[in-house]
Amino acid sequence: MSFNFTGTPTGHGTGGDSLTTDLNAQFELADMVWLGVSAAGVWIMVPGIGLLYSGLARKKHALSLLWASMMASAVCIFQWFFWGYSLAFSHHTRGHGFIGTLEFFGFRDVLGAPSADAAVPDVLWAGFQGMFAAVTGILMLGGACERARLFPMMVFLFIWMTIVYCPIACWTWNPTGWLAKLGAIDYAGGGVVHINSGHGALVYALILGKRNDPVTHKGMPKYKPHSITSVVLGTVFLFYGWLFFNAGSAGNASIKAWYSMFSTSLAASCGGLTWMFIDYFRLKGKWTTVGLCSGIIAGLVGITPAAGTVPIWASVIIGILTAAGCNFAVDIKSLLKIDDGLDCWALHGVGGCIGSALTGIFSADYVNATAGTYGAPIDGGWLNHHWKQLGYQLAAIMSSIAWCMTCTAIILLTMDRIPFLRLRLRPEEEEQGTDEAEIGEFTYQEDTVFIPEPIRSNITAKVPEMSAIDDKIGGDDEESNTVNKQSIETPSTASKEIENEK
Structure with missing residues (x-):
């Protein structure tokens, strides 16, 4: 028995009746395979961020940050199914490209019609973009380092994804979004993911206030990472996942995907070397591992909005400038007494801004054209003498920051006035550590788990030489x-x- 496919794909709704229509016929299977693999690769970044954050924190808070990464994955993917995908990528938008409709509420009709990226169906694009939402969510929670209650964190994350992330994703990546129609370029999420999460984390940190530190009552608390090994392992997961993050954002298996993959690797490498050399001269000849990892992440952030539109040689410049700027931003954070202990704002907020601005300078029409018939032409940036592109990029940067910070502050301040949604741990709970106060489990088991045998007088021991x-x-x-x-x-x-x- 075999199917009798006589129907024709409709191009809207579910794409047609799957019992009478071969919905796969309108797509290249190789493109679908690549995007599906990329979605799985992007997800590995979520626990990678958890390991990075956990290693940078103190030991008594380490498990809560691993917990937060898995919680963020669960909450964000559910939100994406519930109405997030519809608000960001519905085929129709409201408010002149401001927000999507609820036509895909609960993944209704999400099946075989062409998605916002016409090369793949809705159901695949929704899964791929859901991983981006999860990555953004856990990055933003870095601002709550070591002092936030966990239940309010879950509630806040669901609301934040709905009110902050989805509109900005709609503006930027939905073909009818207002920034997309303006001409702003954000290849893989410099604004949607990094500017958004970095400035959301900044507001979270400011509203929570600085951590209680009995040693530095007036200064900023500063602690050494409890596990450099976890920092390195988290960076490895992030670097690996980022190759899928950027290359998968081509939406197909064209040359553009592989071009952006190497651009990503090169920018990360140059960023890591730059930060490490800066720290070498600042820290009296020490080749710091955390500095190397921070620079790699800064380079990855900087190239994200540009990877599919800039020449490979520009990746070197973007990696160097982003790492140097993020390194300087860490000092600014300390000068302004912002207790962002995991440097989410300095790396992602500032790095995303630098990368987005440089996209307006180095974007080239011939690089974008490597997508072939899959892509849409662009005017390029300053390399093509298209001077307006930098203005479009700055408009995207400023509008994303303004929306993110305003809405995040309103959400958090409102929640904190509801007794059972109080944001911050009590001082004695902070002293205990989030792991003990909120979870009751620990990353490391330090208690003695055996009872030593008593010394017996009738046992003769041989005295060693x-x-x-x-x-x-x-x-x-x-x-x-x-x-x-x-x-x-x-x-x-x-x-x-x-x-x-x-």
């Missing part, structure tokens, strides 16, 4: 070695002394 003791003690200090030798007693010696005392 002093030469063997010397090998175990080691060291060049003769006096300390003598003390250590004298302090070594066998169980039988200790029991004899007890019997003599009796």
Whole structure:
């Protein structure tokens, strides 16, 4: 028995009756495979951010940040299904491209019609873009580092994705969005993901206030990362996922996808080297691992809005300038006494602005044309003598910042006045740590889990030769070695002394 496909795809709604119409016939299967793989690759960034944040935090808050990454994935993907995709990528918009309708509410009719990216169906585009929403959500929560209650965080994230993220995604990536029609370029999320999450985190940090620090009552609390290993592992996950993040944003398996993949790698590498060398001269000749990882992330952020439209050589400039700017932004944050302990604003907010502005300078029409018949032509940036493009980019930057910061502040200030949605932990809970106060589980088990056996007087122990003791003690200090030798007693010696005392 086989299907009798005699119908024709409708191009709207579900795309047609799947029992009578081969909905796949209108798409290239290779494009669908690539975008599906990219969606899975982008998701790995979510736990990667959790590992990065957890490693940068103190040990008593480490598990809560891993928890936050998985929570953000769950909340954002549910929100995306509920109405997020419809608000951002419905086929019709309201308010002259301001927000989508609810035509896809609860994924109604999300199936085989061409999506905003006509090369793939709605159901695939929705899944791919849902991963972007999850990444943006967990990045933004970095502003709550070590002092936010977790239930209000979940409520806030759902509301924030609805009121802040979805409209900006609609403006920028929906073909009928007002920024898209204006001509602003945001290839993979410099504004939608990074400017948005970075400035949302900034407002979250400002409204929560600085962490309680008994040592620096007036200054800014500053703690060493508790696990550099987690920072490195998180950066590895992010770098890997970002290759899918940017290359998948081509929406197809054209040359543009592979071009943007190498641009991403190059910008990240140049960013990592730049930050590391800056820290080398600032920190008296130390090649800092955290600096290297921070620079890699800064380079990735900077190239995100530009990867599919700028020449590969421009990736070097973008990586260097973004890393240097983000490094400087960390100092500005400290100068302004903003307690953003995970540097979400400095890396993503500032880095996204720098990358978006440079997109207006280095975009080239011939690079964008590598998408072939899949792409739409652009006028390019300053390389094509299209001077207005930088103005379009600045309009996108400023409008995204204004909307994000205003709406985020209103949401948080309103929630904080509702008793059961109080945002911040109490001082004694902060001292305990979020892991103990809010979760009751810990990243590291430090309690003794065994009971040592008692010393028994009837057991005779063989005293080791002093030469063997010397090998175990080691060291060049003769006096300390003598003390250590004298302090070594066998169980039988200790029991004899007890019997003599009796």
